[in-house]
Amino acid sequence: MKRIELYRYFYHSRYFMKLTGPFKQIITLSNLSIRGKLNDEDLEIISNGGILTNGGIILEIGDFDSLKQMFPDSETDLIDKEQITLPAFVDAHTHICFGGNRANDFAMRNAGRSYLEIAESGGGIWSSVQHTRAASEDDLIEGILKRVQVLVKQGVTTIEIKSGYGLNIDEELKMLRAIKKAQTQTTATLVPTCLSAHLKPRDFEGTSKEYLNYIVNEILPKIKEENLADRVDIFIEKSAFQPEESKNFILKAKQLGFQITVHADQFTAGSSRIAVEVGAKSADHLEATIDEDIEFLAKSDTVAIALPGASLGLGEPFSPARKILDKGGILAIATDWNPGSAPMGNIVTQASILATYQKLTTAEVLAAITFRAAFALDLEDRGVLAKGKKADFITYETDNFQNILYHQGSLKPKNIYINGKKI
Numbered sequence: 001m002k003r004i005e006l007y008r009y010f011y012h013s014r015y016f017m018k019l020t021g022p023f024k025q026i027i028t029l030s031n032l033s034i035r036g037k038l039n040d041e042d043l044e045i046i047s048n049g050g051i052l053t054n055g056g057i058i059l060e061i062g063d064f065d066s067l068k069q070m071f072p073d074s075e076t077d078l079i080d081k082e083q084i085t086l087p088a089f090v091d092a093h094t095h096i097c098f099g100g101n102r103a104n105d106f107a108m109r110n111a112g113r114s115y116l117e118i119a120e121s122g123g124g125i126w127s128s129v130q131h132t133r134a135a136s137e138d139d140l141i142e143g144i145l146k147r148v149q150v151l152v153k154q155g156v157t158t159i160e161i162k163s164g165y166g167l168n169i170d171e172e173l174k175m176l177r178a179i180k181k182a183q184t185q186t187t188a189t190l191v192p193t194c195l196s197a198h199l200k201p202r203d204f205e206g207t208s209k210e211y212l213n214y215i216v217n218e219i220l221p222k223i224k225e226e227n228l229a230d231r232v233d234i235f236i237e238k239s240a241f242q243p244e245e246s247k248n249f250i251l252k253a254k255q256l257g258f259q260i261t262v263h264a265d266q267f268t269a270g271s272s273r274i275a276v277e278v279g280a281k282s283a284d285h286l287e288a289t290i291d292e293d294i295e296f297l298a299k300s301d302t303v304a305i306a307l308p309g310a311s312l313g314l315g316e317p318f319s320p321a322r323k324i325l326d327k328g329g330i331l332a333i334a335t336d337w338n339p340g341s342a343p344m345g346n347i348v349t350q351a352s353i354l355a356t357y358q359k360l361t362t363a364e365v366l367a368a369i370t371f372r373a374a375f376a377l378d379l380e381d382r383g384v385l386a387k388g389k390k391a392d393f394i395t396y397e398t399d400n401f402q403n404i405l406y407h408q409g410s411l412k413p414k415n416i417y418i419n420g421k422k423i
Contacts, residue, residue: 017074018420021050022064027086027401029370030386037325038363045401051085053391056419061385077422083414084401086366087383088157088392090373091347093284093305095162095195095338096147097140097175100131102340106313115239125165125199128339132165132175140178141185147337147345148186152423155394155413156347157188160334160377162233164195167204169219172196176228187418191377193261194223197234197241197249208241212249220256231281235263236271243274250278259378265289266310276300282332282376286319287311294320298329303376305332306368308354309342321358321368332373333365349409362405391420 026049032038050064052071060067068076105123109115118124132140144161151159161179166172172194179192196215200208223229232253236246240263250260262275266285272293275283283297284305297304306319324331333354337345344350351365360368371383382390394413396404403411416423 017052017054017059017071018077019050019052019064019067019071019074020077020417020420021048021067021079023049023051023079023085023395024082024399025049025084025401026051026061026385027084027366028061028385029087029366030384032363032367032371034372034375035330036328038361038367040361040363043363049085051385051391051393053420056391058385058387058389058391058420060387079395081397081414082399083395083397084399085385085393085395086401087370087385088394088416088418089155089347089369090158090371090377090379090383091151091156091334091337091369092160092282092303092332092373092376093162093307093334093336094160094345095164095336096159096345097144097161097163097179098128098132098165098339099135099139099143100128100339102127102343105340106343109314123340125340126202128165129167129201133171137174137178137181140175141182144178144182144190145185148182148188148190150345151337151347152186152188152416153412154347154409155416157392157394157416157418158191158374158377158379158382159188160191160193162193162195163229164198164233167196167198167201169222172219173222173226173228176223177226180228187421187423189379191231191379192229193231193233194220194229194258195233195235197232197246199235199240209245212241212245216249216252216256220253220258224256230257230259231261232258233261233263236274237263237267239267243270246271247274247278250274250280254278261376265293267316269293272297272304276302281378284334284336285310286324287316289320291323294323294329295327298324298327301330303330303332303372305334305373305376306354307334307336307342308350309344310336312350312353313341313343318354318357321354321360325360325364330372330375331364331368332376333368334373346409348404352405352408355405362402365405391417393417
């Protein structure tokens with residue numbers, strides 16, 4: 001038998017296949033580097049394209065008519081209007097498990113009140129802690145699923161979700177259990193992260209070092225026991241945890257088998273360097289990162305995650321995304337969706353605005369919210385459209401992929417596919 005005949009026989013005899021298309025454009029992102037700057041001319045664009053899937057995996061991508069001829073018995077999911085497609089988005093940093101509302105914080109900030117003044121008046125992170133503690137596990141699950149649905153409608157099918165509004169063993173476990181149970185009720189991928197080291201709670205009797213030891217000795221073993229998360233985050237900042245105690249905490253968490261990510265350089269510089277030194281998977285925020293630390297970060301495999309939503313919510317500078325890319329770093333962009341500093345939760349709008357201020361190419365933005373963001377979550381099975389990858393992709397009713405960023409989030413996906421199935 002000829003090679004193509006063997007190929008067809010192999011798939012026909014073992015698999016049930018579906019061919020989706022034809023698309024005006026398929027933007028695969030499959031030929032782009034994981035790091036450094038990218039040119040739009042380097043984008044692979046397949047015209048009149050089709051995507052052949054089975055069991056949630058991409059089998060082939062190419063010319064629709066050729067694939068239909070090669071696999072005539074495959075189910076056909078015909079695209080009846082002019083559409084383009086690209087990999088589904090990945091939001092690698094969110095806090096969408098929470099109770100309450102902090103609209104008053106935003107209003108006070110815009111009226112000129114300082115972070116300390118807002119906290120002293122009952123706002124800030126501690127406000128979210130109190131509301132989250134008061135919420136039931138079912139309340140949290142309901143809130144997570146509502147916010148996941150909002151993200152999915154934007155084309156986001158992989159979502160990192162942090163704890164960090166419980167800040168004691170019972171409440172942190174409640175949050176992480178809620179995330180785990182929410183996963184059973186959505187086809188989107190939820191990636192839980194323990195952020196018990198968000199700040200030292202006001203009701204903890206002891207030093208911040210003692211609180212970090214409490215997390216290591218009491219909370220993290222229980223998380224391991226219940227398989228609630230394999231990632232640990234810490235907020236290194238003057239108002240949260242100091243560099244040396246944070247580094248010791250991270251090393252202990254790594255010894256317990258956790259992957260590390262860090263809230264770094266949001267208001268003061270220096271903690272992104274710690275993230276690199278401990279081998280963190282990502283350093284997130286980076287609004288205050290100085291030039292020498294940009295170079296240090298860019299030479300590492302630690303992903304720099306820009307969070308433009310926090311810059312917009314707080315009126316702070318944007319992460320130095322252009323400099324990170326020019327130095328050869330790995331840049332991802334995420335929403336930081338949380339009830340306080342980043343309530344927007346719109347990844348395309350935020351990425352488009354960051355691109356305008358930092359002069360990022362379309363290729364760099366799309367990479368930052370797909371495969372580079374997936375790399376930050378250690379999920380290299382998605383974020384590109386290529387043979388063997390997870391069949392998560394989205395379509396837009398447009399004839400030109402550039403319209404996605406051009407409309408800054410107002411152009412919504414037409415269809416969302418998770419594991420090759422339209423949802």
